[in-house]
Amino acid sequence: MSLTTVSARVPARVPEGGHPGCCYNPRVAPMHTHRRRGRVAGSVVALSCVVILAGSVVPAQEAQPPSILIARQLAALEGIAVGDEVELTSGEPGSATRRFRVIGTYEPTPNPLQLGVASRGIRMHLTDLLALTRDAATPAGTEHVEGITIALQDPDSTRAFVNDVNARVVGAFALFPGQAAGAGDTFVVLERFHMAIATVTIIAATVFLLALTVMLVDERRATVGVLRLIGFPAHRILVQVLIEGVVLAGAGALFGLALAVASEGLINWFFQWRYDTALIFVHVTPTVALACVAIAVHLGAVATATASWALLRSGGLRLAKR
Amino acid sequence: MNALACAWRSLVRQPARSGLGIIGVAAVGALLFDMLLLSEGLMISTRSMLDSMPFDIRVTSTDQMPGRGPDIADGPAAAAQIAALASVKAVTTLRREDAYLMRGDGTRAYGSVLGIGFGSGRPWTLVSGTDVVGDNEIVINEFAAQVTGTDIGASLTVRSNCADGATAPPAMEFRVTGIATFVFDALGEAGAGMTDTSLAEACGTPGAIPADFLMVQSTGDATSTAADIDALGLHLQASTNDEAMGQLQQREFTYFRQISTVLTTITISFALLLITVLLTVSVNQRLGEVAALRALGFSQGRVVLDVLWESVLIVGIGGILSLPLGALMAVWLDGILKRMPRIPADLHFFVFQPEAVWIHAALMAVTAFTAAIYPMVIVARLPIATTLRNEVVG
Structure with a gap:
């Protein structure tokens, strides 16, 4: 199954009452632009604010009010429990209120850009949202939605479907899932930023490693001198030193990885608790682990070879101080 | 030694x-x-x-940052009530929408258009030419001028993509009166400014002039002016620069x-x-x-x-x-x-x-x-x- 998105100001033509699969999720619905997403999210926040003002629990009525889901954080903040009834309004002065029944809570999709902000989101049926926000001048069924998420049965037909919609439907833009995510570019940039910082850190670590290796090799000056005097060729000693460096670097890298894996859970637990989010902050993937080991081993080898080279060019007698 | x-x-x-x-x-x-x-x-x-903008209070419909919450339905009406306060020096309404800026030969740039109304304050600084004073006039940033190859006096067609506009807004022709720099210009993004009524027409809803937020300049004490605005009972949120910074620090x-x-x-x-x-x-x-x-x-x-x-x-x-x-x-x-x-x-x-x-x-x-x-x-x-x-x- 493949997901794609048609994003436009498409007139809503949803049967009154909706259906179970029509639950509208403004926080995760892909939008065409940041602004649109912001607007919908903002509207739902506004609705949520009214929940606070109206008081959470309303006496139960005989007729069953429409159902909604509320974000776990909002439920905790306002003391709203499953089964409670709440009143919502669009927030416009003089706008009507509608009663809803909370049938559950949900965990909002984690968003790194909303770190530290308690989610105050609500999920409801699209028809209920339209009815709540529709002004008196707008006939029912002529409202707009900002995006439609479509699941295709044949994932390979995504491109053809997108092209087809864009060619045939006036005023609507079909987007690929990656494009529809909207904030994708932001995270690509953040990844570049992290990579830049990692590069600087690696450079600093390399310099320190080189300094340490120079010192350690220097410490073994006399031993190397004796080896040269008893007939070991320079390249043979260099290979030995190189292997030693690779083994040490490999062991160091594995220890670092073990430390990272061991602390992964602890770091995630702390920050998830600190920011009340399901966001994963640290994740050691096989790719990352392999990259770390590869970088460390290569750096270790290069640092050892570089540090040893000057030493091995000296004569055996000089090294052995004889 | x-x-x-x-x-x-x-x-x-x-x-x-x-x-x-x-x-x-x-x-x-x-x-x-x-x-x-x-x-x-x-x-x-x-x-x-x-601080570089000519206002010290922003008024929005909710406690969200401007552009994140719902629009103020009738910007000029709210602005008129706020402008009547003694502690208010000036009020300007601001609406921002996405739009294509197009030349007749097909060259176009996608960016944002600001619609300004009520007061004389402008969230842009004119580099050359003159400011917009009436309908069908537009100022654009240098990026938009370069991409579309437009100069002062030329015509530019605006096809907007408004959040609360018509399904198929009309493509409207504007005369470029000046080149300006916008405070919140993004790199590589076209920017333009016009009157709020022009933007409403470009959005295909000439009867409705909503505002993302109102820019208010106090006569001195921004905090007390914000309190005065809250006391009007407009169901709007007035926040000073300090309060906005507090929100940004906490949320953004x-x-x-x-x-x-x-x-x-x-x-x-x-x-x-x-x-x-x-x-x-x-x-x-x-x-x-x-x-x-x-x-x-x-x-x-x-x-x-x-x-x-x-x-x-x-x-x-x-x-x-x-x-x-x-x-x-x-x-x-x-x-x-x-x-x-x-x-x-x-x-x-x-x-x-x-x-x-x-x-x-x-x-x-x-x-x-x-x-x-x-x-x-x-x-x-x-x-x-x-x-x-x-x-x-x-």
Whole structure:
């Protein structure tokens, strides 16, 4: 199954009452632009604010009010429990209120850009949202939605479907899932930023490693001198030193990885608790682990070879101080 | 020879290892400096941008930042009520929508259009030409002028994509009256400004003039003016620049503050560990030399001070080098982060502030001292006779 998105100001033509699969999720619905997403999210926040003002629990009525889901954080903040009834309004002065029944809570999709902000989101049926926000001048069924998420049965037909919609439907833009995510570019940039910082850190670590290796090799000056005097060729000693460096670097890298894996859970637990989010902050993937080991081993080898080279060019007698 | 001179000679005697140690400290120190600049950079930069605008209070429909919440349904009506307050000097309505700016030959640029109404305040600075005064007039930024090849006096067609506009808004023709810079211009994004009535027509809803927010200039005390606006009972939220900054700090900039804190801690720990190892290995290689100095009459405090000065020299020289290096890195990293979509060109993530230099110096000083503790203990507890004997036998 493949997901794609048609994003436009498409007139809503949803049967009154909706259906179970029509639950509208403004926080995760892909939008065409940041602004649109912001607007919908903002509207739902506004609705949520009214929940606070109206008081959470309303006496139960005989007729069953429409159902909604509320974000776990909002439920905790306002003391709203499953089964409670709440009143919502669009927030416009003089706008009507509608009663809803909370049938559950949900965990909002984690968003790194909303770190530290308690989610105050609500999920409801699209028809209920339209009815709540529709002004008196707008006939029912002529409202707009900002995006439609479509699941295709044949994932390979995504491109053809997108092209087809864009060619045939006036005023609507079909987007690929990656494009529809909207904030994708932001995270690509953040990844570049992290990579830049990692590069600087690696450079600093390399310099320190080189300094340490120079010192350690220097410490073994006399031993190397004796080896040269008893007939070991320079390249043979260099290979030995190189292997030693690779083994040490490999062991160091594995220890670092073990430390990272061991602390992964602890770091995630702390920050998830600190920011009340399901966001994963640290994740050691096989790719990352392999990259770390590869970088460390290569750096270790290069640092050892570089540090040893000057030493091995000296004569055996000089090294052995004889 | 005093301790400082002695430590200097120790460093000069082994230029390779000393040089590498200093370069390593410089690299780590540069990263530390950058993280200090990042921790407050966005706040300072945003504050500077807000202060540069001709208003000190923004009025929105909810407690969300402008553009994030619902529109103010009737911008001019709300503005008129607020303008009647004695503590208000000026009010301007602002609406922002996405639009294509197109030339007749098909060249076009996608960007944002601002619709301004009610007051005379403008969120742009005119570079050339004249300001918009009536309908069907538009000012554009230099990027839009370059992309579309438009100059003052030329015609430009605007096809808007409004959040609350018509399904198929009309393509409207405007006359370019001027080139302007917009405070929140993003890099590589077209920007334009027109009257709110023109924008309403471009959106296909000429009867409705909503506003994203109202820009209010107080006569002096922004806080009391905001309170006056709240007291009007318009169901709107008035917030001063200080309050807006508080919101941003709490909601928007958390990620960069956190990454700054985490990386500051990591770089300090990294520097501490590595300098300690460098000094410890260095001292261990010179134990015989130190024992000889003690035997010659150098006091325990004196040889300990030599090690401390050595640490101070490595960290001090590296720290000084790290400042220009950090400044260059900050420009590079700022350039990377500014490629995020919709980041205003004038906004900077890394902003220089004198406090950052002092904090950097203090952290480096603490690092130099802490890193020297273990090697100093080794030197202080060195058994002179045993060490000299081992040196001779070895």
